Amino acid sequence: MDTPQTLAEAIIYFADPDNALNYFVSKRWPNGVFCPYCGTKEPMFLSTRRIWKCRATRCRKQFSVKVGTIMNESAIPLEKWLPVMWMVANCKNGVSSCEISRDMGVTQKTAWFMLHRVREAMQDKTATKLSGEVEVDESFIGGKSRNMHAKRRAEVITGTGGKDKAIALGMVERGGNVRAFAVPTRRKHELQGKVRGNIQAGSALFSDALKSYDGLDADYQHAVIDHAVEYVRGNVHTNTIENYWSLVKRQLHGTYISVEPFHLFRYLDEQSFRYNNRKATDAERFSHVCSQVAGRRLTWDRLTGKGE
Numbered sequence: 001m002d003t004p005q006t007l008a009e010a011i012i013y014f015a016d017p018d019n020a021l022n023y024f025v026s027k028r029w030p031n032g033v034f035c036p037y038c039g040t041k042e043p044m045f046l047s048t049r050r051i052w053k054c055r056a057t058r059c060r061k062q063f064s065v066k067v068g069t070i071m072n073e074s075a076i077p078l079e080k081w082l083p084v085m086w087m088v089a090n091c092k093n094g095v096s097s098c099e100i101s102r103d104m105g106v107t108q109k110t111a112w113f114m115l116h117r118v119r120e121a122m123q124d125k126t127a128t129k130l131s132g133e134v135e136v137d138e139s140f141i142g143g144k145s146r147n148m149h150a151k152r153r154a155e156v157i158t159g160t161g162g163k164d165k166a167i168a169l170g171m172v173e174r175g176g177n178v179r180a181f182a183v184p185t186r187r188k189h190e191l192q193g194k195v196r197g198n199i200q201a202g203s204a205l206f207s208d209a210l211k212s213y214d215g216l217d218a219d220y221q222h223a224v225i226d227h228a229v230e231y232v233r234g235n236v237h238t239n240t241i242e243n244y245w246s247l248v249k250r251q252l253h254g255t256y257i258s259v260e261p262f263h264l265f266r267y268l269d270e271q272s273f274r275y276n277n278r279k280a281t282d283a284e285r286f287s288h289v290c291s292q293v294a295g296r297r298l299t300w301d302r303l304t305g306k307g308e
């Protein structure tokens with residue numbers, strides 16, 4: 001059987017531990033296996049345990065394919081991790097931890113942690129700035145408090161002074177990629193800092209009439225559409241980024257029910273990954289996620305804000 005093209009094929013294919021390992025090794029170490037501790041190439045493969053042992057006399061460490069990846073120290077086998085990655089990479093509205101818990105036979109807490117680690121691998125780390133025609137817009141993303149447990153709702157709503165909505169800032173190159181961030185405020189320094197950090201000077205910039213965008217026309221060809229007056233004036237509009245927000249909201253309201261502001265950026269990373277790989281096939285999107293798991297770690301403490 002060739003490498004899988006659909007989720008159904010992926011589940012069957014990766015149920016074989018050798019298939020799962022070989023596939024994943026080829027994505028993680030495209031130029032051959034090397035020791036994640038010291039970098040020495042061609043370690044010894046201990047086939048019965050499916051791990052390697054470093055040949056360097058000073059190192060001699062043993063390691064699995066998961067060491068130094070988002071799966072570091074995870075007891076969940078690749079046979080489960082890979083289908084989960086497939087689902088997150090390809091389900092347009094995301095997958096909930098409840099679904100993963102049921103489908104994969106893991107606890108909901110484990111599923112939630114797995115999903116966030118996959119999102120960590122989906123994070124876009126490219127440094128190239130957006131250019132050409134770029135739309136910028138901010139959006140309030142709500143915790144749907146009526147769906148929360150009463151105690152949780154009290155915490156969220158009173159605990160943060162009624163602010164159960166988080167602010168996201170998005171920018172999209174027309175015909176190209178999107179970038180979206182969770183931001184603490186809509187103030188000028190915050191929004192313009194992100195604009196300048198992510199959009200090439202000289203680009204055509206389209207935004208709404210929010211005051212925080214005033215002053216960008218020194219560096220950009222800035223055109224404003226005042227939504228109190230009109231939505232489109234020739235090529236001046238923010239429809240592309242509005243479409244992105246509707247994808248985000250469908251994902252958050254349909255699948256995840258409530259998202260705390262602290263975690264918002266992770267859901268944005270997930271949606272942006274799918275948006276930016278929208279022309280790829282399911283198998284290609286999955287392969288892309290697999291190729292980004294190495295060198296990324298997300299510990300429970302960092303995820304929950306307790307450490308680091």
Ligand SMILES: [Zn+2]
Nearest residue numbers: 035038054059
């Ligand atoms: Zn080594």
